[in-house]
Amino acid sequence: MTLRLRLDPIACTGHALCADLLAERIELDEWGFPIILGDVPPGLAADARRAVRACPTLALELLPASDDPRRRGSRS
Amino acid sequence: MSQLREYAYEAAQPSERPAGRRLTIGWQHAGRPASLHEHHQRYGPLPGSGRRGRGGLVDAVAAAELTGRGGAGFPTGTKMAAVASRRGPAVVVANGMESEPASEKDQALLARAPHLVLDGAVAAAQAVGADIVHLCLDRTRTWQVDEILRAVEERQQARLDPVRLLVHELPGHYVASEETALVRWLNGGEAKPMTTPPRPFERGVQRRPTLIDNVETLAHVALIARFGPDWFRTAGRPGSPGTMLVTMTGAVRDPGVYEIEAGSRVGDVLALSGAHQSGSVLIGGYFGTWHAMADIAQLPMTPAGLRPAGAAPGAGVLFALPPASCGITAAARILDYLARQGAQQCGPCMFGLPAIADDFAQLAAGQPKGRPLQRLSRRFGVIAGRGACRHPDGAVQMAASALTAFAADARAHAAGHPCLGAHSRRPDSAQPPIPRPWAEEEWR
Numbered sequence: 001m002t003l004r005l006r007l008d009p010i011a012c013t014g015h016a017l018c019a020d021l022l023a024e025r026i027e028l029d030e031w032g033f034p035i036i037l038g039d040v041p042p043g044l045a046a047d048a049r050r051a052v053r054a055c056p057t058l059a060l061e062l063l064p065a066s067d068d069p070r071r072r073g074s075r076s
Numbered sequence: 077m078s079q080l081r082e083y084a085y086e087a088a089q090p091s092e093r094p095a096g097r098r099l100t101i102g103w104q105h106a107g108r109p110a111s112l113h114e115h116h117q118r119y120g121p122l123p124g125s126g127r128r129g130r131g132g133l134v135d136a137v138a139a140a141e142l143t144g145r146g147g148a149g150f151p152t153g154t155k156m157a158a159v160a161s162r163r164g165p166a167v168v169v170a171n172g173m174e175s176e177p178a179s180e181k182d183q184a185l186l187a188r189a190p191h192l193v194l195d196g197a198v199a200a201a202q203a204v205g206a207d208i209v210h211l212c213l214d215r216t217r218t219w220q221v222d223e224i225l226r227a228v229e230e231r232q233q234a235r236l237d238p239v240r241l242l243v244h245e246l247p248g249h250y251v252a253s254e255e256t257a258l259v260r261w262l263n264g265g266e267a268k269p270m271t272t273p274p275r276p277f278e279r280g281v282q283r284r285p286t287l288i289d290n291v292e293t294l295a296h297v298a299l300i301a302r303f304g305p306d307w308f309r310t311a312g313r314p315g316s317p318g319t320m321l322v323t324m325t326g327a328v329r330d331p332g333v334y335e336i337e338a339g340s341r342v343g344d345v346l347a348l349s350g351a352h353q354s355g356s357v358l359i360g361g362y363f364g365t366w367h368a369m370a371d372i373a374q375l376p377m378t379p380a381g382l383r384p385a386g387a388a389p390g391a392g393v394l395f396a397l398p399p400a401s402c403g404i405t406a407a408a409r410i411l412d413y414l415a416r417q418g419a420q421q422c423g424p425c426m427f428g429l430p431a432i433a434d435d436f437a438q439l440a441a442g443q444p445k446g447r448p449l450q451r452l453s454r455r456f457g458v459i460a461g462r463g464a465c466r467h468p469d470g471a472v473q474m475a476a477s478a479l480t481a482f483a484a485d486a487r488a489h490a491a492g493h494p495c496l497g498a499h500s501r502r503p504d505s506a507q508p509p510i511p512r513p514w515a516e517e518e519w520r
Binding site: 008009010011012013014029030031032033035 | 270271421422423424427428431455458462463464
């Protein structure tokens, strides 16, 4: 099953361990914060789980890819 | 503070309801809010107050096709139905924060027709099954808070409302008016946006389903509750019915707040304020987009009408920049403000916005390091869409549109040729207004 990475940008403080553990799907911007490159195919699922577990601030989670990725906030 | 635009309309009987003027009827009584008595003379009482069941108004607002007037333009009926369908008692939050520096329409509305806003909030509360309304205001606007508290007291003495009305004074940061920031503050925290989901309609104030609407949106709800969806749609355009408040400032002869029919052409709207017809305009707000007037004048001021130009009505802001002014400098000022106004929570916003604000400042000064246009283009793509809220997206949208609308200026600045405006330290009424920023620690 294809999985989707979801990042909580408030929780993330840029430790950047995830980009080491899942370089195929996570790269860092010039300030050291993760950019998620796409969904996780079954072959990368184990690495993705490792990246999620390694995050010191628990900012990363894995969901089934069918889920709505993340509804955007809005100014009311 | 620019003056309010007054209309020469006598207090209208409901039977005479003029199509193009709804919220602003009777605003010629300048200098004070309409009393409850005047309000009822003007619009009649809110029907079924205290005894209306759930549902009827939700359907009416949906049928009216009212969309949010706070910036996002989401269908109000859909939002109300989502809250009404949740289990347990709901909460209504009336968003009167108006943190957009170039917008004054919510302040004008609250200053002239507070009971219309409160009627709408109360009617919406009854319709979605809420027993409480929280009205959120910027606490630096002490006169406004005093006036609203007087209006609430009038209603309490008249035993008008079957729900509780609470007025709150919040810190006035730009992002504090974002709906999850209001929820967080009302729950005892700081007025900073939160990661979603859950959205407020799912779990908001006191973990209850929460309807958050802009105060102008609620004023329209109050009129739909009285006169119905068919009447609402007699103004405006199919798909974007009704009227909307706009704030026009900058290089205009008569700055202020105007009520227009939704779908009026941008050029006609700008003509109401006597805007310079050959300059540029920022449309929507500081999250909005810059355009040459000539490029946008013929377009209707609706989400669909402006989409081909990559623009949106947003909070109804039109800021006119005269032809002689530097658009790159104007955008740099706004971007610097937005970069300082972040909640300092998300990395891409904390670091990305100051980085592009610095790029823009270098560009405006004609002292760029490296290749600023290429660097900005790359950074825009990296920053947008990566915050918990849309603050970085809005800032990037405004900045990117400036590089398109003022492309020739941008190239000249990038080659080291600043214009005079770039070095000016003078207060300049032709430049976008920048409020004094809040002290960083005041988020509670």
